[in-house]
Amino acid sequence: MTNLSELKQTGKSLGEQAHEAIRDSVITLRLVPGEMVYENQLAATYGISRTPVREAIRKLAVEELIDVLPQRGTRIAHISERKLKDAAFVRSSLEMSAFRSVAKEWSETSESCRRLKQQVQLNLAEQHKAQNNPKVFLQLDEAFHRLILQQLGNDTLLNVVLQMRGHLNRIRYLALEQLHDMERLVNEHEALFAAVTRNDDIAVAQILSGHLNKMHNDLPALKQRFADYFKP
Amino acid sequence: MTNLSELKQTGKSLGEQAHEAIRDSVITLRLVPGEMVYENQLAATYGISRTPVREAIRKLAVEELIDVLPQRGTRIAHISERKLKDAAFVRSSLEMSAFRSVAKEWSETSESCRRLKQQVQLNLAEQHKAQNNPKVFLQLDEAFHRLILQQLGNDTLLNVVLQMRGHLNRIRYLALEQLHDMERLVNEHEALFAAVTRNDDIAVAQILSGHLNKMHNDLPALKQRFADYFKP
DNA sequence: ATTACTATACTTGTATACAAGTATACGAAC
């Protein structure tokens, strides 16, 4: 696991570092849904005091990744179908608007568009190479969406999408080994970006709409297999 | 202003109460953009210690309503045109999706739809009566949008919209006295809801799209008049 | 006068001490 000295690296405050560390642990399921954790325990784990740990926990509670039970402890949030559905709706709405907007304003003469195109093409090439490595592929998938969202220049939107993806990614990590159809996902990514570069925002909406709904297929099976992780 | 004992009321923790109190002060401009505040000072104001004040401040910093300058103090965030633009985009995208979805699933036979209809009609009647009271009208306006958003049953989306509105409302409070065209806004609200109740999601999108862009008209004038409040 | 240095009085960041609420184990009463 993560020990104390691992945190002492950067210029960030202990609170921020604890936040990132705990958040990552929750999303990648190293801290399993439903598990109880305690401020003292986490503080000891990271070799820091309760204060920065509390700060981290409060932020994660706002995100609904953990539940604070007053005077009783802190629980890693169960995976909630309701929350998944809601987060998917928000993410979909925002990515749809964002991608369409980027498509509408795409121009090969724009410097930023050209730079983006290079990065995306690099990313897509790596996606092809990572077909047999689900974890790497998942990160490249994330990076692809992020690259295009960044082109919009709306950090607020980007942060909301990333927050939603925190919840959605928990089930993707749950289904890591079952991550199949990677080839189809790459193809969709390529079709999506092609539509962007020819200013075809209608096609973008069409492709993206189908693309984002892929994940829900495995849900029933996952819910059965990892019943303890889900909200009753 | 708010004193200490005002906080001791409810079952909520001091941290939550401080968060609500400070947040409200920021949005209603009692704490003016650009002003420096200090944890000790706020703690003294509310008659509590620094700990719950810090908790509140961290949450507000995530929302970008305040800036924490390490070892220097805390600044009430300037009004940023960039942030306004970004927040408006996010809000618009989400309300558009939400309203359209509510319109598509509207049914007069549904119990929840009938209940909502009653509440909305009551709200619209009050909007008519509040034509000469901008502050009340603003709250009714908020309530109208909130009522319909709640019908979607997506708390996550609602919370994101409310967060965006925190930023957008600061300029509405700035322009309180100039809040004109209230009659037109009511009419738009009525047209909007009428479109919802006849399942006309296309009209909903059309009306809402124009409706949400109204606020930006006054911006240049406000920026000139309250230059200190804006980011340079 | 200007510059460079230093002391100082702030600030937030972090650790720790204390208050208060919750669940449980245990035992007495019945």
Added chain:
DNA sequence: GTTCGTATACTTGTATACAAGTATAGTAAT
């Protein structure tokens, strides 16, 4: 055996003490 009450060992909530960074005022050197 069951129930009730109580002590106890936890937890988070809050207050305070201490550490460390920042800006500034003042002073000495030039």
